[in-house]
Amino acid sequence: MTQLTEAPPGAPAEPPPAVARRRRGVSPAAVGLPVLGLVIAVAAWWLVTSGLHLVHPVALPPPQAVARSLADTTDVLLPALGITTWMTLSGFLLSAVVGVLIGMALAASGRVERMFAPLLVAVNAVPKIAFGPLLVVAVGFGQKPILTMVFLLCFFPIVLSTATGLTTTPADLAELGRSLNASWWQSFRKVRLPAALPQIFVGLKVAMPLAAIGAVIGEFYSDRPGLGYQILQYNGVGDTATAWAAIVLVALMSIVLYAALSAIERFALPWVRATTSAR
Template identity: 95%
Template sequence: MTQLTEARPGAPEEPAPTARPRRGPAVRPAAVGLPALGLVIAVAAWWLVTSGLHLVHPVALPPPQDVARSLAATTDVLLPALGITTWMTLAGFLLSAAVGVLIGMALAASRRVERMFAPLLVAVNAVPKIAFGPLLVVAVGFGQKPILTMVFLLCFFPIVLSTATGLTTTPADLAELGRSLNASWWQSFRKVRFPAALPQIFVGLKVAMPLAAIGAVIGEFYSDRPGLGYQILQYNGVGDTATAWAAIVLVALMSIVLYAVLSLIERLALPWVRATTSAR
């Protein structure tokens, strides 16, 4: 038999207990497990094509075990080269991001400027960048300059396009809010237009990050900097394709890490995006 208690008149009501929000783990297992599973599947397919079914000659594509042995045997050469290529990639990417955002802002600020220079930007982006390699050596010499120039040529266009698109597609309700508050042009840009454009800008940055790695490797083909691109040419020239592929694998791993860091920066810098958009 249950005992029922009646509320006394004038007695304060006790607030109903509220459920505490559950905090998910800092790192979800799927965030690590699924990429690891994808890597395992890719390596298994690589082994199947090369060693299992022998569909590709090992000179063209060595099996993964040969590449792993070559990587372990040449760490004293490839790891310093990885540091050089990583630094060139980051430096060129940051230069492209700074200049690309400024150019995108200029295109978004004036329709006349956009009509004047947008066709030229498209034309420069359409030219195969590897065609600039020998010309860059003649124009800027050896060293870091041709590498940074190649990274910039590959990266700047998606950053410019995403910045201009983000700044010219401000949500109408936010723009109307700025006008209703009599905000100046600078206040509207700083408080409304630029924050609203940040998701689009990060899309361009994430597109440009892998391109920066490609540009650094291509630039090292025509430079005296002993990065991974330089090592790929050297080992491929002497017929050591396993070590050349080991350098290519390091380029791929470097790109994955840099892309993941950029995605983390986006999540930390734009916490409102996930809260205001539909999640998968």
């Protein structure tokens, strides 16, 4: 029979197996499964376009044609990718700052929430593409219409997640703050905000792909030669393969930015993975 030995005083307790597995780092499945999903998606794309010829190549070129176009136009699409990435990140950061502040204001006062929540819902309900021509007239060409479009698409999920997280603090944590006679600021900084951060990151991760969509839509109505601009230009001359190559770059950019935001979440909130059950 195995003899049980008591851990020496001060030694950290051994984490549960699920937590230990999550602390080991990136598993091969974390990389292999997304790659497998990408391979399946490309294979289905090829089957629909080249294998079974279910879609005309003018509407949806086969993946090999898109890859050739991407290789032939890297001198145009890669600088455009840089412009779109910068616009996406700039608009997302602006949305994150303003959205968190608005969410904090809604959570701090029930009257403010009842006053402005219907307006926020109304603005979010309007199709953002309808604002495109109006933004050019209102703010002109350049970066402003792109940033405005990104902001309009991103801010609502950030506001909603921030307000929800700050108003759903666990009762035991709130009671702990009151029992320690914590001031409002101490309670907010030490209890409410840390408890709300997982919910806030949910809103940020929802908003990140929307930021890419907003940047592309904004470039439709701007003179900035980003990927959205290139999609319109190449589609206008009938070069749909290159237009789809630009769309693929938008998708890849969104994946990378989302993965980076998820990595930031894991680094900034290590206790979330350590205190939640494994799937």
